Amino acid sequence: MAHTRDGFQSRLGFVLAAAGAAVGLGNIWGFPTQAANHGGGAFLLVYFAVIFLLALPALYTELYLGHQAQANPVKALKTAWRERSPKVGAAAGYIGLGGAIVMLSFYSIVAGWMLSHSLDPLAQMAELDSVHAFLSGDSILRNFLFTPLMLLLTASIILKGVKSGIEAWSRRLMPLLLLLLVGLIAYMATLDGAAEGFRTYLIPDFAKISDPDLIIAAMGQAFFSLSLGVGCMMIYGSYLKPNENLPKLTFSVAMLDTSVAFLAGLLIIPAIFVAQQNGVQVFQDGKLIGEGRLIFAILPELFANMGQVGLLVSLTFFVLMSIASVTSTISSTEIPVSFLVENHGFKRKQATWLVTLVIFIASSTIILNFDWLFELVISLFTQYQLPLMGLFYFVTVGWVWKRGNQLHLESRGAHYWFAQYVRFVCPILMTAVFINVAIAK
Template identity: 30%
Template sequence: MNENRDQWGTKLGFILSAVGSAVGLGNIWRFPYIAYTNGGGAFLIPYFFAIFTAGIPLLILEYGMGHKYKGSTPLALSRANKKWEWLGWWPTITAFIILAYYSMILSWSANYLKFSFNKSWGNDSNSFFYKDFLKLTSSPFEIGGMIWPILIGIALVWSINWIICYKGIKGGIEKANKILLPTLIVIMIIIVIRGTSLEGAQLGLNTLFTPDWSKVLDPKVWIAAYGQVFFSLSLAMGIMITYSSYLPKKTDINNSAFMTAFANCGFEFLCAIGVFGILGYMATAQGIPVSEVVSSGVGLAFIVFPTVFNAMGTWGTILGILFFVCLIFAGITSSVSLTEAVSAPFIDKFAWKRNKVITVICMIGFSMSIVFATGAGLYLLDIIDNFVNNYGIVVVGLLEVVLIGWIIKPDTIRNHTNEMSYFSVGKWWNVTVKYVTPAILVFMLIQSLITEIKTPYGGYELSALFLYGWSSIAIGIMGAIILSKQEWKNQNTNYLDN
C-alpha cells in the first residue's frame, strides 16, 4: 500500500475542504426554494430525518471506504472487491461532465460580479440575462455563436482549478479552503444581517418558515428532502472517498461525518434566511405576495436578485458585489473538489505524476467547456444536469450502498470507523445502509423515471434529451467499464487483506 500518499496537514483542513465541497451553488439558490415549496417550517422534519438516515450514514460510508482502502474511488472499490472497480470510475467521469458546465455557471457569476459595480444589467434583468448576456438560441440544436466574456470566465475558472490542485492536498486544496470557506461564511453573514433588516424582510421569513403540516404526509416532500441532502453533501461523486483517502492513519471519522453534515446544513439555513429576507423586501416594495417573486436556480441568482439590487440604491451595489463573490467562492470550493476527484483516480491507476494529470485534466476540461460558452449553453446545462443528478448520481449512490450493505457487509466499514473514532456508531448504521437508504434511492429513481415518461423533461424534444441527457449517462457507464479493464500500473495498489 502507498505510504507516500499525499495527506492533509490538519483535521481542520480536511473538514474545511469537505464542507467546502458540500457547500456549493445549490445551498444558496436551491435549498431556500426547496424548503419554501415543500412545507416551509414543516419541511425541517423530513429534512433532518434525511440527514440522519441518509446524509450522515453515507458520509461515514464514503469516509470509511476512502480511509480504510487508502485510495481514490476506483482504487478503494477495487481493493474492496475487484469486480466493482468500474463503479468507482463512473462517478469520476460524471464529476468531469459536471465540471464542464459548472465552470460556465462560475463564469456567469464572475461576469455578474463585474456587472454589479454599475448594475449594467439595466432595468429588465430577464431580457438582459437571456438575450444580451447568454444570447440564447431558439433550441438545443441551434448552437449559436461563441460568447467571449463567458469563455474568458470559463478559462479563468479552469486556471484557478489548475493552480490550486497543482499544488497538491496540503499546499493547494487545504490552503485554499482555509481562506475561501471562512471568507464565504463571513460574507453570507453580512448579507443575512442586511437582508433581514430590510423593510418587509419579516414577510419573507414568515413565508419561508410558516409550517404547512399537511405537506409532511406527502411522499414527494420526503423525496425532495432526501434529494437535497444527497446532492448537497457531494455524495456519490467520488469526492468524499478521495478526500478521506488523504487522512492520516488515526482520524476520528464518525465525528468528521457529523461535523461536515451539520456545517453544510447550517450554511443552508443561513442562505435561506438571507435569500427570503431579501425576497420579502422585494415583494413589499412591489406590493405583491412573496410567492410571485420566489425563484430557484439561475433565475434567482441572475434575474430576481439583480432586480432587487436595482431597487436598493447604494446598498444594492454593495449586496450585489457580496452576493456574486459568495457564488464564486462557493463554486470554486466545489469545482476544486471535483477536479481532485477526477484527477486522483488517474494518478492512482497509471502512476502518472500529479502535475501532469492535473494539467491534462484541466486542458481537456476547458476544451469540453467551450460548447457551454455558446448560445445553446443554458439548454445543454439544463438537460445534462437533470440527467446526471437524477439518474447518474442516484444510481451510483444506490450501487454503493448495495455493495457495502449486501456484498462487503456493513460491519467491515463500521468496525473500521469505530476503531478510529471517539464515539462509535451502532447497528442502526447497518440497517440504514442495507435497507433505508437503498429503499429511498430506488423510490427516487422510480419517481424520476415515471415523471420522465409522462412528461419529457423541460418540454424539450426527445431527440435533445437522448443526445445530451441519456448519452451523458451512457458515456459514464461505458467509460467506467473501459477504464476498469486497464491494468494497474501503480505498484502501490496491491489489494488489502480484508
C-alpha cells in the first residue's frame, strides 16, 4: 500500500518550522561565540555577506530539491542524479543522513545541558544545594540523564507527525523564543559594561575582514545556523504543497533565522562584557575562555553575581535555550525518520524509536570520549561537511539535474539569472574560500 505523506498545512506554519529548524543553538550558542572570537563586528559583516551570497542560494537549492522531489533527501538526490549516476546522488543523501545523526549526537548533549541549567535556578530558589551542584556541575552522570531526556522530548513531537507535531509545536515555541530573547536583550542593556559589548559587536574592525580563519568560520556558522547540508531543509521543502511560492518562503526563513542570530549576538556579547565588568575572567590570549562552552563557563557566574534577580534571568535564558534546542532537534530527527518510513516501509513510531536509539548510542560514545571527540566532531561537521554538501547541492541543481528542474526551463527573467548564479558564481565562491584557507594553513 502506498505511503501517504504528511505535510505543512499553512505557509506560516512552514516558515516557523523551517526557521525553528534553523534557529537553534547554532544561532544562540554558536554564533555569538564565533563572533566574539573573530573580531565582533568584522565577523558580523562577513557573516551577513556569506548569508546573502552563499547561504541564501544554498537554502533555496536545498528546499527546491526536496520540494520538486516530494521525498526525503536520499530519494530526492537519487532522482536528481538519475541521468548521470543515481548511486552518487543516493550516496550524497546517505552522507547527509549520517551528518544528521552526527549533528544530533553532539547537539543532544548540549541541549541536555540547556535543560539541566534551566532547572538549576529552581533548585537554587528551593535551596537544594546538592541538586544545584549536580545540575550546574559537569559530570558523565548528568550527561547520561539529560541527553536521553532531550531525545525523548524530541521523539514525543516527531511521533505526532508533521502537521500535529512539528508544525503545531513550532507555532507555539518560536513566538515564545523571540519574546524571551527581546526581553533579555532589553534587560542586559541596562547593566554596566553592556555598552562596550554593543560597540565591539556592532562596529567592525575592517583589518580583520580578510582573515581566512574568520571567513571559513563565518561560512561554517552560516550553514550551521541555517541547518544546511544535512537535509533538514530538503525534507521540510518536500512537505510543502506543490504550488507554494518557494523563493518568497526561502527569503522569509533566512531573514527570520538571521534576525535571531543577530539578536543573539546583541544578548550574548554585551553579557560577556557585563560579566567582565563584574570581575569574571572572560578572555585569555585573545580567545574566550571555554569557547564552545561559553554559555556554561561565563554566563552562570554573571547570573550568580546579580543576586536573586539573576536566578530569574538565568531561568528565562536557559528556558529560551531549551526551546531553541528542541526546534532544531525535531528537524534533524525527521530526516532519518522520513527515510525509514518512505524507503524501508517503517511505521513512524518504529522509525522514531529506532532513530532515537541510534542517536543515543552515538551521543554516549561522545560522552565517554568527551575530551578529544566533542570539539573534533563539531569542527569537522560545521567547517567541512556542511559547506561541502552545500557545494554539492549547487552542482546538482546547476549542472547535473535537468529533467523537472524548472530553473533550466526558464529562458529569461529572474529565475534564469538566479540559475546562472547557482551554476557559476556559488561553486566558484565556495571553492575559492576553501583554497584560500588551505593556503593560509
